Amino acid sequence: xxxxxxxxxxxLIDPFGRSINYLRLSVTDRCNLRCTYCMxxxxxxxxxQQILSLEELRDVAAAFVELGVEKIRLTGGEPLIRRDIxxxxxxxxxxxxxxxxxxxxxxxLLPKMAHxxxxxxxxxxxxxxxxxxxxxxxxxxxxxxxxxxxxxxCAAKKAxxxxxxxxxxxxxxFNDHEVLDLARYAVDNELDISFIEEMPLGAISSHERATxxxxxxxxxxxxxxxxxxxxxxxxTGGPSRYMQVIDSPxxxxxxxxxxxxxCESCNRVRMTAEGRFLLCLGNEHSMDLRDILRRYPGDDGxxxxxxxxxxxxxxxxxxxxxxxxxxxxxxxxxxx
Numbered sequence: 001x002x003x004x005x006x007x008x009x010x011x012l013i014d015p016f017g018r019s020i021n022y023l024r025l026s027v028t029d030r031c032n033l034r035c036t037y038c039m040x041x042x043x044x045x046x047x048x049q050q051i052l053s054l055e056e057l058r059d060v061a062a063a064f065v066e067l068g069v070e071k072i073r074l075t076g077g078e079p080l081i082r083r084d085i086x087x088x089x090x091x092x093x094x095x096x097x098x099x100x101x102x103x104x105x106x107x108x109l110l111p112k113m114a115h116x117x118x119x120x121x122x123x124x125x126x127x128x129x130x131x132x133x134x135x136x137x138x139x140x141x142x143x144x145x146x147x148x149x150x151x152x153x154c155a156a157k158k159a160x161x162x163x164x165x166x167x168x169x170x171x172x173x174f175n176d177h178e179v180l181d182l183a184r185y186a187v188d189n190e191l192d193i194s195f196i197e198e199m200p201l202g203a204i205s206s207h208e209r210a211t212x213x214x215x216x217x218x219x220x221x222x223x224x225x226x227x228x229x230x231x232x233x234x235x236t237g238g239p240s241r242y243m244q245v246i247d248s249p250x251x252x253x254x255x256x257x258x259x260x261x262x263c264e265s266c267n268r269v270r271m272t273a274e275g276r277f278l279l280c281l282g283n284e285h286s287m288d289l290r291d292i293l294r295r296y297p298g299d300d301g302x303x304x305x306x307x308x309x310x311x312x313x314x315x316x317x318x319x320x321x322x323x324x325x326x327x328x329x330x331x332x333x334x335x336x
Contacts, residue, residue, distance in 0.1 A: 034142035093121025110152030194253035
């Protein structure tokens with residue numbers, strides 16, 4: 001079969017038999033914050049001409065959906081700083097066969113944009129929050145305003161999103177004493193929350209990752225002091241393993257790349273903002289799709305065949321070590 005000409009019946013199956021139906025699509029490497037675990041304080045961002053255009057991002061999304069992707073999460077950097085992001089959401093959300101478009105954001109621009117995002121077809125939001133203390137929030141983000149973040153939560157709830165989930169990266173000695181406060185906030189506001197183990201992506205100077213590691217099990221033990229949790233059967237197609245808070249609609253998730261490898265159920269791939277088809281968060285296996293998009297514009301058959309070709313290099317798992325930084329790209333380059 002010539003997959004460059006006949007891809008309509010082909011689905012995305014990796015060499016280990018895993019079905020890929022989830023794309024995390026980064027729309028920019030830029031951000032309006034400088035979170036210590038995500039990037040250096042003095043960042044150098046990609047020249048704008050190296051970033052995929054809105055049309056190229058839409059073409060990539062369409063190709064993946066035609067190959068069986070059912071969910072697309074828009075990421076960054078901070079996706080809401082991308083010019084015409086509402087237009088992009090609208091163009092992707094109407095792709096035939098796509099079940100859901102979601103977004104991960106730091107929430108700082110939601111006060112102005114939440115309603116427009118919902119109207120454009122965005123289904124759900126993941127909103128990052130690592131501290132509910134204003135001074136610590138500013139320290140971790142380097143320039144964030146917690147009051148603006150709270151306004152973003154209010155705006156998202158008012159806009160009527162079906163699901164809003166908080167994401168918190170927990171660092172020992174920084175914010176591990178806030179685990180219960182973060183969970184209380186989620187329960188009180190009927191939000192879900194995922195606690196995330198820090199990953200060694202990109203060289204940083206703000207802290208030694210080996211000394212700030214805290215496991216999902218340690219977090220779970222803290223939560224057990226106050227909350228009754230039972231295992232949840234619900235899955236969102238991401239790496240979170242959820243527990244239900246008894247007598248509450250809130251679910252608490254644990255993303256454990258360091259202590260509880262979730263690769264056996266991996267159903268996702270990533271596209272960086274510069275058009276790199278990244279096959280694994282913790283490995284460098286990738287293919288440059290920007291070159292295909294720009295050398296052969298409109299050739300969706302070739303684009304899909306290259307996606308299928310690259311998928312055969314998807315590794316079985318990642319091997320993170322907090323004592324080493326094997327992956328030099330920062331999370332803003334990977335797509336959160």
